[in-house]
Amino acid sequence: MxxxxxxxxxxxxxxxxxxxxxxxxxxxxxxxxxxxxxxxxxxxxxxxxxxxxxxxxxxxxxxxxxxxxxxxxxxxxxxxxxxxxxxxxxxxxxxxxxxxxxxxxxxxxxxxxxxxxxxxxxxxxxxxxxxxxxxxxxxxxxxxxxxxxxxxxxxxxxxxxxxxxxxxxxxxxxxxxxxxxxxxxxxxxxxxxxxxxxxxxxxxxxxxxxxxxxxxxxKGALKHMWEFSRELSEASGYLKEETNRVFSESVRQGEGAVFCDVEKLFQNPYVIVKRVLKKALEEAAGSSKDIAREHVEELLDLAEGGVGRKASLPYGMEGVKTYGEIAIRKGRKECPGEGLVFGVLEENLARGEAGAIIATPKGKIFCRIREFSKKDAEIPKNKYTKWLDYDKIKNVLLFRTRRRGDFFILDGKGHRKYLKDYFINEKVPREFRDEIVLAAEGSHILWAVGYRISEEYKVTKDTREILELRFTEE
Amino acid sequence: MxxxxxxxxxxxxxxxxxxxxxxxxxxxxxxxxxxxxxxxxxxxxxxxxxxxxxxxxxxxxxxxxxxxxxxxxxxxxxxxxxxxxxxxxxxxxxxxxxxxxxxxxxxxxxxxxxxxxxxxxxxxxxxxxxxxxxxxxxxxxxxxxxxxxxxxxxxxxxxxxxxxxxxxxxxxxxxxxxxxxxxxxxxxxxxxxxxxxxxxxxxxxxxxxxxxxxxxxxKGALKHMWEFSRELSEASGYLKEETNRVFSESVRQGEGAVFCDVEKLFQNPYVIVKRVLKKALEEAAGSSKDIAREHVEELLDLAEGGVGRKASLPYGMEGVKTYGEIAIRKGRKECPGEGLVFGVLEENLARGEAGAIIATPKGKIFCRIREFSKKDAEIPKNKYTKWLDYDKIKNVLLFRTRRRGDFFILDGKGHRKYLKDYFINEKVPREFRDEIVLAAEGSHILWAVGYRISEEYKVTKDTREILELRFTEE
Missing domain, CATH: 3.40.50.620 (HUPs)
Structure with missing residues (x-):
């Protein structure tokens, strides 16, 4: 002994x-x-x-x-x-x-x-x-x-x-x-x-x-179980380490959500992918209780599905497939953190007849860049079709949901209005605000789909190229 | 259903x-x-x-x-x-x-x-x-x-x-x-x-x-065991894949032995190292039966121990720590495959008073390179101390056990004699042949410790530098 x-x-x-x-x-x-x-x-x-x-x-x-x-x-x-x-x-x-x-x-x-x-x-x-x-x-x-x-x-x-x-x-x-x-x-x-x-x-x-x-x-059952426990503990420790490593490489946390980089994550073996997704769910939920195999399966389906696909998860959480990521929203908050990104406008795709299509949970946005000739100067007033001055866009154009600090330019003098205040003015219910798709350059909102555009990007007689955006519901 | x-x-x-x-x-x-x-x-x-x-x-x-x-x-x-x-x-x-x-x-x-x-x-x-x-x-x-x-x-x-x-x-x-x-x-x-x-x-x-x-x-025990089996199968499959990957990176097979590269192997997590060593044992034994945890533990000890350490293993196998490797000898064969390497002569270490020491299972070999002046021309006849012409050694000098094709140069005319034939002539028992430590340049044996040296490396009056080798038993 x-x-x-x-x-x-x-x-x-x-x-x-x-x-x-x-x-x-x-x-x-x-x-x-x-x-x-x-x-x-x-x-x-x-x-x-x-x-x-x-x-x-x-x-x-x-x-x-x-x-x-x-x-x-x-x-x-x-x-x-x-x-x-x-x-x-x-x-x-x-x-x-x-x-x-x-x-x-x-x-x-x-x-x-x-x-x-x-x-x-x-x-x-x-x-x-x-x-x-x-x-x-x-x-x-x-x-x-x-x-x-x-x-x-x-x-x-x-x-x-x-x-x-x-x-x-x-x-x-x-x-x-x-x-x-x-x-x-x-x-x-x-x-x-x-x-x-x-x-x-x-x-x-x-x-x-x-x-x-x-x-x-x-006769040796107790000894064998003891040995099995040792072997399993070692394996379990290794799996945990690998999971943590992959987690830190492919998961980031915004204020309002946990984001899993699909490409990075799926370079790893399936068994690790599952564990990372489970950990991401636990992080988002702030608890490991009641996070089950089937929720992980839902996230796997999400990862394989198209942009905008959704899954409802425990703790009132929601999973959304966005542009290259799976986002797990921690729950609704009036002050949004990072918007879910559904797509990026790529110039070479949006040029020409075919244009580009961005998938969002609400519907598709057709984008096209073309020359602005005086002949077709009748700018559409349609709620779901907008023309913008393409030359004014200096950076990447994202299609996403709202983030803290988002704003419009209200008038020709360059006055800003925060998106949050705009939504309050427009009486948009809180529970919808996080879902509205935005075309944004940084924090500057070009268009809140279904709502107004920013004065800054308005088409004028000096406009040379326009960005045409057309939303169609799913 | x-x-x-x-x-x-x-x-x-x-x-x-x-x-x-x-x-x-x-x-x-x-x-x-x-x-x-x-x-x-x-x-x-x-x-x-x-x-x-x-x-x-x-x-x-x-x-x-x-x-x-x-x-x-x-x-x-x-x-x-x-x-x-x-x-x-x-x-x-x-x-x-x-x-x-x-x-x-x-x-x-x-x-x-x-x-x-x-x-x-x-x-x-x-x-x-x-x-x-x-x-x-x-x-x-x-x-x-x-x-x-x-x-x-x-x-x-x-x-x-x-x-x-x-x-x-x-x-x-x-x-x-x-x-x-x-x-x-x-x-x-x-x-x-x-x-x-x-x-x-x-x-x-x-x-x-x-x-x-x-x-x-x-009540759900059967269902839970089924789920556990799924989870464990996934984990087990992953461990197997990782083990195979590390195995192919760090284990090579000679004809007479399986060699594990210690440095490469131990870069990996412990749980994988153990599984690779187990697999190496199974490969050497040609069977997975009776390969137990304790044999793997012995190999781990070996890896941490000094050169020349040995462990006896099932199936009449033997583990030896050699220069940077663990070798698992598959069993005795008259026709040897690859010799176990115990050390390499490094010129900068062997020069100077201190010389270099190579550890082998049989004992230590003290090596020194020094100038050959006519004064100390009395070349030792001692069985365990030899002087060799250092300038004749063009490549790396290995201290190892025998390999297929090893030979001496017999005389001034350059006639070769195979080591195997030499051992037979000298009536060295088969079971000892694999254990004799050799100083070798490629397949050319400079010295079989306790036996003769090759004519080729003999000290002559033209010798400028000598390699002094002195063996002391453990």
């Missing part, structure tokens, strides 16, 4: 010399074993040890007895111990969670608090104070089966990590039977921990009804 | 128009359902259908009755059917495997044979003839649990693939209950298939004792 735990501690670099290790000891067999093993190893490995016992305030007399037992055990071996009381049922009610869940959260919060105290007391860096908890192979297997049934995917199936932040689990490499054998060998008594009986039904059911059967199929 | 299977067929592109699908029908509920569903879909999807029934020669009368049933079922719907008899027990004995295993192998061999016949008969390409088998969600879950207990890692946990070559599994998306409901709805009878009772103990145990309990933990 001692050697096994030692090499496990070393393999995962759980403890370094001069570290301080806080052992979480409930008084049950597992944590008493943890305490004794750490005691045997502390000199060799050069760390110091203390004990924290959390009294959950659930089991009354028994609970107080366990606390007393742990205090005496620590004193017997000359180790400092701290008893912390908390009231789990109250906390559970306050947070609206199960007793089991509340106990778990409080326990780790208390451990963390004690760790911070030790840092100050001993003048250690935070990485030098570890919290050791007594999970073993059965706990791991139980967690894995639980997640297998619940469907939490690869990350869930990894089970319990041997190291998470400053939490370390030195006993994850041993079985309950090894723990018992060890304790008997040391003539070490322990408390019969009733909390296991209190644990939520399905966990207990897995432990007592399923794990023994898995061991009947193969 | 019909729609579910249809979209599953489409998702995995299992069948294309004008394909021919051979349904493997045992007569049991699953395969009868498979037959009926394919029958319903064949027109819509534009494929043709036939039935193959394999009679295993195990269950006597019952077995013949099932064959009769399948023949009649196919005739009823106007579908061509073929009955193939085989003798499983005989085959099992011949191959030294279980009846169950033999039945599985024979079944797929027969299906494949029938598929090839159909190709010829209908003039189809091999990709156009599919073999449909009736595995469903419980089969998948059963396989997953089996592998979880046995410890076959990520690739095993992927379970049963929906598509493997021309084998397709359209029912993997439905449960046994859905199959039964479907059959009742169609008033379709089927044979009670006893083979399930005959199946190996642990599989049946999983199906009847474990799966129902997993469904107690979570």
């Amino acid at each position: 001692r050697e096994k735990v030692l090499s496990y501690l070393e393999e995962y670099k759980m403890v370094s010399e001069n570290d301080h290790v806080i052992a979480g000891v409930s008084g049950g067999a597992d944590s008493v074993c943890l305490f004794r093993v750490l005691l045997e190893l502390r000199e060799k490995m050069g760390f110091t040890l203390s004990v924290v016992h959390v009294e959950h305030g659930i089991r009354g007399e028994d609970s107080l007895r366990d606390g007393e037992f742990v205090k005496n055990l620590a004193r017997e071996f000359g180790v400092e111990s701290v008893l912390v009381h908390c009231c789990v049922p109250q906390e559970a009610e306050k947070r609206g969670i199960s007793t089991e869940e509340a106990a778990r959260i409080l326990r780790y919060e208390i451990f963390e608090g004690q760790a911070v105290l030790r840092e100050r007391e001993y003048g250690l860096k935070s990485s030098q104070v570890k919290i050791a908890v007594a999970h073993h192979r059965e706990d791991l297997a139980e967690t894995m089966v639980f997640h297998l049934c619940r469907g939490s995917g690869i990350d869930g199936l990894c089970g319990i990590p041997p190291v998470r932040g400053r939490i370390i689990r030195p006993l994850l490499c041993v079985t309950r039977r090894e723990i018992e054998t060890y304790l008997i060998g040391r003539r070490q008594v322990f408390c019969t921990d009733d909390t296991n009986q209190d644990r939520e039904y399905s966990r207990n059911f897995i432990r007592h009804e399923i794990l023994p059967k898995l061991c009947e199929v193969n | 019909r729609e579910k299977v249809l979209s599953y067929l489409e998702e995995y592109k299992m069948v294309s128009e004008n394909d021919h699908v051979i349904a493997g029908v045992s007569g049991g509920a699953d395969s009868v359902c498979l037959f009926r569903v394919l029958l319903e879909l064949r027109e819509k999807m534009g494929f043709t259908l036939s039935v193959v029934h394999v009679e295993h020669g195990i269950r006597g009368e019952d077995s013949l009755r099932d064959g009769e049933f399948v023949k009649n079922l196919a005739r009823e719907f106007g579908v061509e059917s073929v009955l193939v008899h085989c003798c499983v027990p005989q085959e099992a004995e011949k191959r030294g495997i279980s009846t169950e295993e033999a039945a599985r192998i024979l079944r797929y061999e027969i299906f494949e044979g029938q598929a090839v016949l159909r190709e010829r008969e209908y003039g189809l390409k091999s990709s156009q003839v599919k073999i449909a088998v009736a595995h469903h969600r419980e089969d998948l879950a059963e396989t997953m649990v089996f592998h979880l207990c046995r410890g076959s890692g990520i690739d095993g946990l992927c379970g049963i693939p929906p598509v493997r070559g021309r084998i397709i599994r359209p029912l993997l998306c439905v449960t046994r209950r859905e199959i039964e409901t479907y059959l009742i709805g169609r008033r379709q009878v089927f044979c009670t298939d006893d083979t399930n009772q005959d199946r190996e103990y642990s599989r049946n145990f999983i199906r009847h004792e474990i799966l129902p309990k997993l469904c107690e933990v979570n």
Whole structure:
């Protein structure tokens, strides 16, 4: 046991010399074993040890007895111990969670608090104070089966990590039977921990009804699940790293939306693409809850579809395929961030009879650049057809939705009007404002489709070339 | 059912128009359902259908009755059917495997044979003839649990693939209950298939004792396991691709060994490095059986260790850390392939008092280049110290083990002697020949450490600079 735990501690670099290790000891067999093993190893490995016992305030007399037992055990071996009381049922009610869940959260919060105290007391860096908890192979297997049934995917199936932040689990490499054998060998008594009986039904059911059967199929089942968990954790870590890398390369966040660069993203393998899209959804939603496989599938469809295609997503989000991107709108805001770009006017396409066509969610915009001869001087008044002075456009012409700071030029004197104020004047309902397609040069709006054009680009008798824009509804 | 299977067929592109699908029908509920569903879909999807029934020669009368049933079922719907008899027990004995295993192998061999016949008969390409088998969600879950207990890692946990070559599994998306409901709805009878009772103990145990309990933990357990299998298969496929890519970049195969370029290999994430090393081991062994985690760990240690370190590996293989590489020797052969390189003489290091040291598994070779003055003309006769004419060395001087074609120059006339013949003359035991360290320029051996030097490099009175080589045992 001692050697096994030692090499496990070393393999995962759980403890370094001069570290301080806080052992979480409930008084049950597992944590008493943890305490004794750490005691045997502390000199060799050069760390110091203390004990924290959390009294959950659930089991009354028994609970107080366990606390007393742990205090005496620590004193017997000359180790400092701290008893912390908390009231789990109250906390559970306050947070609206199960007793089991509340106990778990409080326990780790208390451990963390004690760790911070030790840092100050001993003048250690935070990485030098570890919290050791007594999970073993059965706990791991139980967690894995639980997640297998619940469907939490690869990350869930990894089970319990041997190291998470400053939490370390030195006993994850041993079985309950090894723990018992060890304790008997040391003539070490322990408390019969009733909390296991209190644990939520399905966990207990897995432990007592399923794990023994898995061991009947193969004697080494627990060991094999432990090994599988290691292998899967490595694979999962790698997938996460790759996902983060591709995410940072191909996803950018505006104020109002998350934008995925389709070309960059789809250079990567499908499995990574999916994970990046999921992460993008989670970023946009601000939560990873309820983001499911089918939402990712919708984004995949979107990526393959044409510009302007939409998908409705959880958390009131919306996905839109725009010019080279998938945009996931975080939700409606009166102050828009970055407009969705549906297309760019390319001069060589828009010249000539055929013109260019820009697809938007509302409809198509036909664009054509042509010479302006005095003969056809009758400038259309049509709401959906506009002529603009093409020579006035110095930069790229974008077709997009609104952004913060968008404006028109109101009159010949160059007075500006913010688009937002214009929409308010025109009584355009808020929920429509984000959807109106704009032809824009920078923040300067040439035309809000269905509404006015900017005075600046008006056709005059000096105009040499015109840009003809014609909108047709979908 | 019909729609579910249809979209599953489409998702995995299992069948294309004008394909021919051979349904493997045992007569049991699953395969009868498979037959009926394919029958319903064949027109819509534009494929043709036939039935193959394999009679295993195990269950006597019952077995013949099932064959009769399948023949009649196919005739009823106007579908061509073929009955193939085989003798499983005989085959099992011949191959030294279980009846169950033999039945599985024979079944797929027969299906494949029938598929090839159909190709010829209908003039189809091999990709156009599919073999449909009736595995469903419980089969998948059963396989997953089996592998979880046995410890076959990520690739095993992927379970049963929906598509493997021309084998397709359209029912993997439905449960046994859905199959039964479907059959009742169609008033379709089927044979009670006893083979399930005959199946190996642990599989049946999983199906009847474990799966129902997993469904107690979570009603959707089978569905979740199916989804997990999909996710894991994707991840596994990606890992395999990456592994293959890195393998081809950093592993090369000589005749006698597999060589892993340490620098190139370790630029990659650890999880991929491990998989590449495992693949290298499998290549060297010519088998993936019994290649375990601990052998990969040994290679990792080797990679981090010094030149000349060794590890013994399964299949009588040996790992050696050489100059920038890990070499996995495939086993001893009289005709050597590529020698393991332990070091290269670098001129700037070997000049001056300090000289250079080359580490080999047998010991260290101290190398020094210095001026040859007539005063110290007493050339050492020591077995382990040699002086060579440095100016004669035109190319890189390697310290390595033997390769095919290695030779000495025997005398002043330039006669060659092959190293192999030299060793035979000297009565060097075969098992040592591969281990002798050589100083070599191309195939020309300057010095076989502990043996002779080449006449060509002998120090003469014209020598201006000498290379001093001194071997000390480890």
